[in-house]
Amino acid sequence: MLIRGFKKWPRNQQIALPILSVFAFGALFNQMHARNSEPVSIHVENPRIIDGDTLETLEKKRVRLSGIDAPDEDGKGNVPKIAAQLYLEELVKQNGGMDCTSDFQDEKLTVEPICNTRRTSWGRSNLSCRFRSNGASVSATMVRHGYAVDYRQHSGLAYARFMKDAADERRGLWGVDYEAMRNLAIERGQLPNKCK
Template identity: 30%
Template sequence: MADPASITGRASIVDGDTIEIQGRRIRLNGVDAPETRQLCRDEKGATYRCGKTSADALDTFLASSRPTTCRILRHDRYRRLVGSCTRADGAEVAAWMVRNGHALDWPQYSRGAYAAEEAAAKKNRIGVWRGAFDPPWQWRKRSHR
């Protein structure tokens, strides 16, 4: 079956940068969120499950304006669909995740598309930027995932 150019429907959350619509997994293009098992430190140095926090934030954000539409751009190396997704109100999902510190701009894939959103989150110390964390791509490498 050929991949659709876009998919619209109620999104379920796989993790902080992957959703599922109509049984199809879609990776948000150009961003990387903390992994489900990843731990970060808050502003007081306490450990928290930043991957779960990221996924929960994505779920809440998408639930407030349904349905979600993803324009499919390509497949990643795991054969997942990669897309640019928006809520029913037109809000761009990846940009919101980065702007609110729940995901990072991934320049390797975004070409810096979300650099301004990341700089704002970092300056305002929100999301993962309120404390200490490893970028997800470094955490995965160290965790041998």
């Protein structure tokens, strides 16, 4: 049935409309993806420390420090988790605010391609942070002092040598609960099959 005043589309135009719709959707998707892939940079002042690898800004945005993992809560008053949290709090007190970005600032330290470069996880922004006072990498400092481990799929092993030195010298949590830190390091040193 034809609507008065409209002619039936020729067959090639009937095919063209769905194809044009797909291209238009693809262009919109690419534009949105490009916007999401632009680097995010924020200045963090007086953060609330959630644990040894997560902090919360004054605007209630959660930031996950890229490339590392600190011990998590085990429901038993986990001493390593609390110690890592307190150590990061102390670092912030000593060094002040941070500049954080979704670009992996310590990429020059990597020894393999970074497998997972997602910018968010569990409602947190995955960011690399440096203290404004001295330019030190927060992630590298946490690993170097023994309060976090290298998280291989997110770091490309950027912090592995710092972790080895901390373990060998029993720095930080390596001197408190070596076995727990060793197990966390082994777990976070594995790559998922999609990365191999």
